[in-house]
Amino acid sequence: MMPSQSTDIATDAVRRAVEDAVQAPSVHNTQPWRFGISGSRISVRADADRRLDVADPDGREMLISCGAALYNLRLSLRMQGFEPVVRLLPDPDRPHLLADVHLESQRERAGDEVEREYAQIRRRRSHRGGFRPDPVGxxxxxxxxxxxxxxxxxxxxxxxxxxxxxxxxxxxxxxxxxxxxxxxxxxxxxxxxxxxxxxxxxxxxxxxxxxxxxxxxxxxxxxxxxxxxxxxxxxxxxxxxxxxxxxxxxxxxxxxxxxxxxxxxxxxxxxxxxxxxxxxxxxxxxxxxxxxxxxxxxxxxxx
Ligand SMILES: Cc1cc2nc3c(=O)[nH]c(=O)nc-3n(C[C@H](O)[C@H](O)[C@H](O)COP(=O)(O)O)c2cc1C
Known part of the structure; x- marks a missing residue:
């Protein structure tokens, strides 16, 4: 059991992490994810109603999109000083339950790499068009x-x-x-x-x-x-x-x-x-x- 003050901190962290997760890219912006919060546990589910039945009948791009959201979720928790423990596809009988995430105790502060990546969550945007000729280094x-x-x-x-x-x-x-x-x-x-x-x-x-x-x-x-x-x-x-x-x-x-x-x-x-x-x-x-x-x-x- 976490003491109640730590529980409040964890609850706030979880909420913020879900807000960050939904900034992820998704195929045709279908946002095919659902998050369940129970204390300091988060479940990530695929929303099959949002799958592209014609272009993506197996749900591959739906799961790629959910994976991107899961990455943001993990990054956000790290940024807030928590170590996320993730179990992917924890229940074979529930294939739309993609991940169970729970928080390990808080650490001191996130590292520089985490901070730099986290700062990009709301800056990142998909591009549609061409590029200038300058090569990527x-x-x-x-x-x-x-x-x-x-x-x-x-x-x-x-x-x-x-x-x-x-x-x-x-x-x-x-x-x-x-x-x-x-x-x-x-x-x-x-x-x-x-x-x-x-x-x-x-x-x-x-x-x-x-x-x-x-x-x-x-x-x-x-x-x-x-x-x-x-x-x-x-x-x-x-x-x-x-x-x-x-x-x-x-x-x-x-x-x-x-x-x-x-x-x-x-x-x-x-x-x-x-x-x-x-x-x-x-x-x-x-x-x-x-x-x-x-x-x-x-x-x-x-x-
Ligand atoms: C698996 C996947 C497939 C995508 N396929 C296309 C695509 O074929 N054409 C396209 O213009 N954008 C594609 N996108 C980008 C999404 O349309 C974009 O993430 C979504 O509209 C949200 O916009 P944002 O990324 O700028 O936040 C794809 C994104 C993902 C994750």
Whole structure:
């Protein structure tokens, strides 16, 4: 039992941690998570009503999103001086119960690395568009790789122009398939609401450009506007925009536990990138088409 003053501190910490957790990125901003609080214990659940049944029938991206939220939760508790103890998928009979988290006693203060990462939770934003030609420094890429590895993931950089071009072409093919498939299109429509919406979930029109600029190589963006003229005016950028550093985030297994690891690794990488004023664009279309995902996995995700 904790003395009552410590219990109050733990309760406040848990509440703040959940507020920080929900700042995580999620596929189409579906926010597919639920948190339960009982004293100093937190349960993290997937909200299957928010799964993309067409694009993500296995719930892989739903669990990646929940993993990202779990990472924020852990980071926030560390920032507040608690050591989170996490049991992933604690009950095989309840697959939507993703994690049980409880707090170990308070420590002195969070380390500098925790403070720097924590400061990025509300600064991090998904980017949709191209990048300036300046390369990402080797030291930063090493730091991003390390961040992924600390969470059981691996970042593979596509350096070869042909590999980057192939990934761009596969993304283009998948985008085309999805736009031509009415069930995909209906799902995008559900999660990219009209500008008049009062909803707080889904991809809002202020979050994507009216027209996505071409990049070299060209990775097409998702068509959230669907020909309605929604989206913000693109900024006047001179010259050709680049696709930036092209990185594949992989895990050893392809299981729900590995998807949660992938989400935690993703969020740690994104926060580390934000420390260097870098943002990420997501090119996940081809990963939602099983044949293309299998091809990418076999060809580009090995050692
Ligand atoms: C698993 C996953 C897949 C995503 N896929 C895409 C995508 O295909 N296209 C896109 O523009 N954004 C994608 N996103 C970014 C989300 O749309 C974004 O996180 C969400 O709208 C919230 O915005 P924020 O990240 O700026 O907070 C993805 C995010 C996650 C976690």
């Amino acid at each position: 080797a030291g930063v890429l090493t730091a991003l790789r390390h961040a992924a590895e600390q969470e059981g993931g691996r970042l593979i950089q596509a350096v070869d122009a042909h590999v980057k071009g192939t990934l761009a072409a596969l993304t283009d093919a998948a985008e085309h398939v999805q736009q031509c498939t009415s069930s995909y299109a209906a799902e995008i429509a559900r999660w990219a609401p009209a500008p008049t919406t009062s909803r707080k979930d889904g991809v809002q029109q202020g979050a994507y450009p009216r027209q996505t600029p071409r990049t070299e190589p060209h990775f097409p963006a998702r068509d959230f506007a669907r020909g309605q003229g929604w989206g913000v005016e693109p900024s006047d950028d001179d010259g050709t925009l680049r696709a930036g550093a092209v990185l594949l985030l992989v895990t050893g297994d392809d299981t729900p536990a590995a998807w949660l690891d992938a989400g935690q690794a993703l969020q740690r990488v994104l926060l580390r990138a934000a420390e260097h004023d870098l943002a990420a664009v997501y090119h996940t279309q081809a990963l939602q088409v099983p044949e293309l995902r299998a091809f990418i996995r076999a060809r580009f995700c090995g050692d």
